[in-house]
Amino acid sequence: MTPNLYDFSTLTGAIHEWLSGMMSPGWVTFTELVLIGLLFLLFFALLGLFLVYLERKVCAIIQNRVGPNRVGKWGLLQTIADLIKLLIKELIPIRKSDKFLFNLAPFIVIIASLMAMAALPFAKGLQAIDFNIGVFYVMAVSSLGVVGILLAGWSSNSKYSLIGAMRSGAQIVSYELSVGLSLLAIVVFSGSMQLSTIIESQADGWWLFKGHIPAFIAFIVFLIASTAEINRGPFDLAEAESELTAGFHTEYSGIKFAFFFLAEYINMFIVAAIAATVFLGGWMPLHIGNWEGFNQVMDFIPSIVWFFVKTFFIIYVIMWFKWTFPRLRIDQLLTLEWKYLLPVSLVNIVLIAFLVLMGWHF
Amino acid sequence: MNSISKYFKDMFGGISSLWAGMRVTGKYFVSPRAIVTQQYPENRATLKMEERFKGEIIMPHDENNLHACTGCGICEMNCPNGSIEIITNRVPNAEGKMERIIDKHIYHLSMCTFCGLCVKTCPSDALAFGQKFEHAVFDRSKLTKVLNQPGSSLRKEAKK
Amino acid sequence: MSFNIIMFYLFSAIILVFSLLTITSRRILRAAVYLLFVLIATAGLYFLLEYQFMAAVQLTLYAGGIVVLIIFSILLTHHISHRFKHPDLTKMIMGIAVAVVGSALTIYTILTYPFPQTITVTELPATMENIGMQLLGVEKNGYVLPFELISILLLAAMVAAIIVAKKGNDKNAEI
């Protein structure tokens, strides 16, 4: 593997050096943490806004429209206007609701998605936390989000909310299994759960290609299951407009509602990033076998670009799903998981174990 | 065995039907020429309504500020929802007889349903449809209009 | 004081306060949420101890699994305006007495027991490889038997749960 030209660890290292030259180690850590925090805060907010904008544009183009184009160039500032509006919108207190839980719900949802985002490797050397259990950590943290949804639905004291919450509860927990199992497939292949190691193991080819058909099946299962887990169409039963008006966040207004909205998009980003990392090699450039020239050209593209290209490709696919398919019914949704995806991924794991055993993967 | 083969058939049949749908939307995604949006305020200069478009009722006046309305009241009678009110005056004409002329032809744009009965039944073709559709206002009273312009009078040849 | 020490006391405080709230809250869903906090704080402790896998297991199974299930069952059986009555005085006194006496005794024992202060053996970090090797190992420190047994336990639990749930369902089949 040729060394990557754009290694962020050199940059972060330099900053670290520079800071340590000025203050004591404790303060260095502190300053770094604050820096990371601010960066992430900014990134989180901007990313959410951008994803909302992107979704609008993608669906507009699919639907032969132009989408928002009157605020800023190409309507780029549209979501900022939305944010400003939502920020100064009245927050309606609901009578007879459990205020504490009602207010807690958006916190839980956002915390879950932000904590999960902490483990994403954005580029070489640009990863806030590199756990040796990375994949599992992301799963674990994102499984907390469902509590927020259940609380939101319950504490609103509204019928639509409650049905929406129950639905999404059953849905999210069910699909988490398939997500876990399809991630496990790659864990078996690469023999590690650390995201950075998984990426390293794809230096000579992405698991999607190296892993033969089972990896492909795992990828498809992951896409479907994670789409369902983040409550997006065609699995958006929790907020099925035509049945439950707005689902579990029916009673939320203003900025609290915005957080549910934001969390949905950030979660989409997270699953797309995980899919890109685990199946498509994360920030690894595309390398094909022995084509030295080609590989070198690919190396010139910065790793962060690779990461975002792949992630946004997956995001596009998820959006594509949403804007094409009708919504499933709750029982069909669970049937899909329990009778199709789960058995398929269980068998798939055995297949992969067999492959690995025989050493048939590259 | 049969049910198992059906299980897989269903699965693959389902996936291919989904793919068919995704092809349609995907095709439109990559062909931005299919965008049919007419960007309204931007295209105001070129936006042309059909000539028969019913935007509002107008009373055409010629350059001498003359119109054709005799004040007969037929349009008022024919309007199904009373959007037209006619106020007439009686003034002596050249021969000294009292004659009815229109004082105010009041038109409630806020109520008009653009059925066209008034235009069709007006015996002297004094009314026509205007093409303007930008009527939104902040104050409802702005929607009540007097169609005959101030100082206008009846075109003589229209009397025949 | 280092960061870890602050965090430890913070987590401990969270654990204690919220476990107390769990059993005293009169609104059941709040109790479940407090329990969630306790469990998350425990996971935080495990993170501090660098048993990351354990922490993640705690998060997925306890916080994301058991608590969700409990919340589900609360949603099924309680209404939002439901409040518990205060427990009987006798029970309350008994509970508090048992708790106080028991914890006093145990804490006394803990404080007086001479724990070895220095450990000389080399640490075995809880990396995934080590965990996996031991879990599937058949040697002295191998856990392959419990590993297989747990699958049977899970099977039994599943069968039991389904039987129980289905039985109730048949009875009320008409609703």
Added chain:
Amino acid sequence: MIEGIPIQHFLIVSTIMFFIGIAGFIMRRNLITILMAIELILNSVNINFVIFNRYLYPDQLQGHFFAIFVVGIAAAEASVAIALIINIYRKLKNIDVENVNELRY
């Protein structure tokens, strides 16, 4: 092992938690709350397993594994318990312990 924290502190925390669980177990009448109290107890035990492992035998992972198995068993226990509770609820429309006596036909 956290530098600067003696093992006793951990143990005290887990002990108090354990007895809070016990108290809840005794005081509460609602089956779900009782279940939650049990989870508290199990959790405190878990902490102990992990702590002993970490502080006393860091060369092995026995406590760690024990804790994991406990969590797994707790999950199994919780699922069966909840199934029972809901079943009781469907029969009695109530899930207080006192009423469970009625279940003995």
Added chain:
Amino acid sequence: MLSREELTEIIRGIVPEAEFPEGTQLTEAIVPAGKLVELTEKLKADKQSAFDYLISHTAVDFNTHFMAVYHLTSTQHHHLLVVKVKIEERENPEIDTLAKVYPTSEFFEREVFDLFGIRYKNHPNLKRLFLEDDYGYPLRKDFKDEVNMIER
């Protein structure tokens, strides 16, 4: 498809006292209120006429009396028949329901009840359909509502 005469014959066979106005667009039969259910039941069961589909049911207020009007047709033979029932009573008009014979009639009857105030005996669910419970019966000719209605 039965001709006018044949239909008249059949109905006369069931309800001898029925009247048949001349010169109407469709075949019409005015029957006494008590015979309505019997007539429709028989007309529906009869293979020849097979009036199984109630197109519409309404009422007309003739100031002195109400006329309940039923438009019947057959899905096989496609002949049309208008059955009318005269209701003399104005204060508290009443008539038998046809909901048993034609389920769709239930809702037409509710509509008529709503707009004319005709009560249907044995109706499964005689509630107002469009308007609030304490409102008048707007399609009666003597209906007045100064507050809500501006007449022109």
Added chain:
Amino acid sequence: MGIKIKSMKYEDFGDNESLELLNTLGDRVFMTTVDNLINWGRSNSVWPLTFATSCCGIEMMAAGASRHDFSRFGIEVYRASPRQADVIVVAGTIVNKMVPVLKRLYDQMPEPKYVIAMGACAVSGGPFFYNTYSVVRGVDHVIPVDVYIPGCPPRPEALLYGVMQLQRKIKGESFLKPGENANSIL
């Protein structure tokens, strides 16, 4: 006047007199930057409530569809729950039985909220003004209306024009002096 709408000149709009009247009555002598920012956000993100009673609703749908594309104004986010909506477009006839429902929906919307009366029915009762016993003659009897769009039904462009009128009205508001904003005058 400082109120600008993209791609359309101030003079091209109708009913400027009312707008100016609103603003002078509201004592809007100057606008602060904060006001400008907030009004920019609000006016460019008016999310309508999915509320259509009859024929005009079809034209509202058509305005949202590809040909006319509501979403260019940032209004495509039709919210089904009034909690998240900013504007209620009353598209269609309102009858007496519907009045409490409409009132309730309006009440449940969070501040700031706006109302567009779309179509002759909503403006004045339109075709159902005379001889009927159940129609409300204009929604302004029920809830305060900001913009009236006559037509039966108004073209989608007319609705877009109405929305721009609403944007102009929002842009004339003062956030810092809430008691004196244009909305409270009418």
Added chain:
Amino acid sequence: MESQSLILFFVIALVLVGGAIAFSMLIAPSSFNPAKSEPYECGIPTEGPAWIQFNVGYYLFAIIYLIFDVETVFLFPWGVVMKQIGMRAFIEIIIFFFVLGLGLLYAWKKRALKWV
């Protein structure tokens, strides 16, 4: 470092949500009317409490989920070392899966996976 960053992210989330909500509460306009704080139900006053006596459908899935979740937890360490251990791990997992597959099959046959 890792646990510190975790706390950091936790704090960021708290600051983000809390700050925004506090800001919004401070400056957003508000008005009061009695209908506003009622739950929304398509513009009709709600009847009865918002509470469903759900049938077994929802929670049965949660129960089965929990059990499978335990299984996933045990699978991950296996997955990591599968490559190293090889044949023995493969056989072990086949047994593991066999037993669990029985469970799934049982649930399937018992129609526990069917929505009621």
Added chain:
Amino acid sequence: MTEEIIKDVIIGESEDYIINVGPQHPSTHGVLRFEVCLQGETVKYLIPHIGYIHRGIEKMCEAITYPQIIHLTDRMDYLSAHINNEAVCLCVENALQVEVPERVKYIRTILAELNRLASHQLWWSAFGMDLGALTTFFYGLRDREKILDIFEESFGSRLLHSFVMPGGLMHDVHPNFQKGIKEFIKYFRKKLPEYDQLLTGNVIFHQRAKGIGLMSKETAIAYGVTGPSGRGSGWSCDIRKIAPYSAYDKVQFNECLETEGDTFARYQVRMREMHESLSILEQLVDNIPEGDYTAKMKPIIKLPAGEFFQRVETARGELAVYIVSDGNKSPYRIKFRTPNFSNLFVMNTITSGYKIADLVAVSGSLDLVIPDIDR
């Protein structure tokens, strides 16, 4: 909430969980209200509440003249405005025994079919959206705009035209009329397969639609469910075949029948009707005879005393107009038997036992237009 209610619910004495769908709800397409009793997610029974848009049209008609009535019929079923107008006009013409020119008949038929197409396109869009396939909404309305363009060119308005008059038409059609229709036929024939790929063949859609909301032929007849919804149950109830009016006796077309009676069958009927409508248009558009656009009518239309009845097939089923005249220029009593009124009340029968999500699918497949129910 009172203690009793809490007790009621906690103890479980009242098992009914009532939820309101509507009046303001995205899936009811207007201001219809269903009071749905749920058991879990299953619909136990459902009570439709209407009257949220009852405008008293029948009362209004008693005070205005026949030409003026036309503009009110537009507003009942606004999606088949032309056909509604035609119904009244045919009834008046029958009463006066006026023979309208051939040209008028042809044009009326073309308009009716165009209107049916536009209505079905809108239904397809909205139905897809009900089921969560949001893009169908845009594709359907995109193609509908083409028809509206034709309308606007000739009549000056897009939705409600009031173009058909007793005795003929308001004025002649635009010279481009035929050309526009031919272009549209060519365009839409290309787009229809896309509809099939996007929704008809989709496996999720099959799951959502097949076997849902079963309605037997007997139920359909008993509740008077006409139009495509009735034909989906195998009831051949097409007035265009049973009692042809205007130029329907001069064209060849098939009555689209499906026998399953589920949501998918109703869907299929409408999809096939779109093809049929296109072929009717093809047959008619080149053969419009020359002639006058209206018959000779007196300036003030007075019907002879008597009762008159006319049935037509709108896009949603059978519309019957019943006029009682006392010889004046306005009707003594006019009754519109609207298709949606009957179609609505079958909802309870065909949705109980299905999921709440199916409720949306079924009500979408019945294609309800609420002002047509309430009038």
